[in-house]
Amino acid sequence: MAQVEMSGKDLRGRVQALLKEAHPDQVDQFTFRGKQWDHGLAMVHFPEGLGGLGLNPKMQGIVNDEIRKNAKTFYEDLNINPIGIGMGAPVVLTYGTEEMKKTLIKRIFTGEDIWCQLFSEPSAGSDVAGLSSRAVRDGDDWVVNGQKVWTTLAHVSKWGMLVSRTDPDVPKHKGMSYFLLDMEAPGVDVRPLYQITGEAEFNEVFLNDVRIPNERMLGAEGDGWKVAITTLMNERTALGGGSGRKGGGPIGTLMNLWKENSSKHSNASKAVLRDHITQLYIKSELLRFTSQRARAAAKSGNPGPEGSVGKLAQAELYKKVWECGLDVIGSDSLIYEPGYELKRPEAAEKHTPLTYAKYQFLRSRANSIEGGTSEIMRNILGERVLGLPGEPRVDKDIAWKDVPRG
Numbered sequence: 001m002a003q004v005e006m007s008g009k010d011l012r013g014r015v016q017a018l019l020k021e022a023h024p025d026q027v028d029q030f031t032f033r034g035k036q037w038d039h040g041l042a043m044v045h046f047p048e049g050l051g052g053l054g055l056n057p058k059m060q061g062i063v064n065d066e067i068r069k070n071a072k073t074f075y076e077d078l079n080i081n082p083i084g085i086g087m088g089a090p091v092v093l094t095y096g097t098e099e100m101k102k103t104l105i106k107r108i109f110t111g112e113d114i115w116c117q118l119f120s121e122p123s124a125g126s127d128v129a130g131l132s133s134r135a136v137r138d139g140d141d142w143v144v145n146g147q148k149v150w151t152t153l154a155h156v157s158k159w160g161m162l163v164s165r166t167d168p169d170v171p172k173h174k175g176m177s178y179f180l181l182d183m184e185a186p187g188v189d190v191r192p193l194y195q196i197t198g199e200a201e202f203n204e205v206f207l208n209d210v211r212i213p214n215e216r217m218l219g220a221e222g223d224g225w226k227v228a229i230t231t232l233m234n235e236r237t238a239l240g241g242g243s244g245r246k247g248g249g250p251i252g253t254l255m256n257l258w259k260e261n262s263s264k265h266s267n268a269s270k271a272v273l274r275d276h277i278t279q280l281y282i283k284s285e286l287l288r289f290t291s292q293r294a295r296a297a298a299k300s301g302n303p304g305p306e307g308s309v310g311k312l313a314q315a316e317l318y319k320k321v322w323e324c325g326l327d328v329i330g331s332d333s334l335i336y337e338p339g340y341e342l343k344r345p346e347a348a349e350k351h352t353p354l355t356y357a358k359y360q361f362l363r364s365r366a367n368s369i370e371g372g373t374s375e376i377m378r379n380i381l382g383e384r385v386l387g388l389p390g391e392p393r394v395d396k397d398i399a400w401k402d403v404p405r406g
């Protein structure tokens with residue numbers, strides 16, 4: 001898709017036209033985001049008619065800043081439909097039929113249809129190509145059996161991106177296919193898994209004779225790995241995008257915490273913490289610039305392996321920011337607020353900076369696991385960006401069914 005040029009002034013003018021027609025402080029999420037979509041301001045790098053204007057992806061920042069400047073309500077994509085917007089939409093755009101693009105992508109952006117990603121299995125996480133769930137052709141349908149795990153938001157999802165084995169007689173990367181699974185189909189059994197935060201944002205999903213029509217396959221039969229890679233590259237870029245705003249996101253919360261709590265600390269402790277927060281601020285800014293550079297370099301199409309830079313840097317940085325948050329809070333951080341009950345998050349929780357820091361300290365442990373671990377990010381960067389020798393992969397050319405497994 002050829003990239004369209006537009007000045008920042010013209011783009012801001014388009015946002016003003018949108019705000020005249022629908023203002024986020026006055027209409028609900030679905031109405032506002034629906035209109036944002038119609039104006040091509042949802043994902044500006046998407047084609048015209050599909051929520052975008054064919055612009056460089058970095059121009060989305062101008063749209064978001066202009067909305068933030070003119071409204072109290074701002075809907076963060078990551079809170080609305082992280083997997084749908086970050087991964088589902090680009091995958092449908094790349095591999096979906098025209099009908100799928102028209103019917104699915106808008107509802108992803110508005111948040112009417114939540115999406116989930118059914119890749120990981122109990123014995124296939126980092127090595128997702130080793131997965132064992134099976135899809136067998138039966139007339140116009142595929143019949144799927146198996147178990148998925150760590151499926152974020154499966155309990156509220158309408159659609160799932162499912163990778164399953166369709167041919168066990170070829171090497172692992174060649175025998176998988178990619179499906180859009182209706183999460184309300186008979187045989188889909190979603191069970192919550194509880195996390196250290198006390199919430200169950202992810203699930204195990206059992207698939208028992210689930211029928212998927214053949215037309216819901218994305219890519220050709222056996223192309224599952226190729227489509228999965230597109231999904232994962234987009235996931236890493238979405239997860240490693242930084243806060244987008246100077247001093248925003250976790251570092252902003254940390255600085256607010258510092259303002260509220262610094263008087264509790266001795267002079268010596270103040271000096272150490274101030275220095276530590278300054279270092280973290282510098283690193284957060286570097287992450288923001290790196291993400292901006294990556295966005296500016298992305299012309300159109302899907303991100304490449306360099307998306308792993310932001311994912312790795314962000315995962316490791318955020319863990320340190322929240323650790324520092326607990327140091328700033330001091331001994332109060334040892335107490336988790338009453339209400340540590342097991343629950344399923346269906347909407348963004350309301351927190352004070354103090355409770356948010358404690359919650360995020362626990363939640364950020366997962367940052368270096370979800371979307372691929374930091375070790376796997378380093379492997380990708382070493383092999384695919386720096387061109388270092390690859391890991392030994394002894395099962396690469398063996399039929400999947402002949403690979404010994406426990």
Ligand SMILES: Cc1cc2nc3c(=O)[nH]c(=O)nc-3n(C[C@H](O)[C@H](O)[C@H](O)COP(=O)(O)OP(=O)(O)OC[C@H]3O[C@@H](n4cnc5c(N)ncnc54)[C@H](O)[C@@H]3O)c2cc1C
Binds near residue numbers: 151369
């Ligand atoms: C909060 C959260 C949400 C998630 N959401 C989803 C989701 O929505 N959908 C989904 O499909 N999955 C999801 N996952 C699963 C996630 O993708 C996997 O947990 C992750 O890929 C790691 O796989 P694993 O847990 O099987 O660990 P393993 O692959 O068993 O890894 C165990 C350890 O070995 C290391 N390791 C493994 N292979 C190598 C290697 N080749 N070189 C060096 N070190 C290696 C890993 O880095 C790790 O430290 C989620 C996970 C979390 C924590």
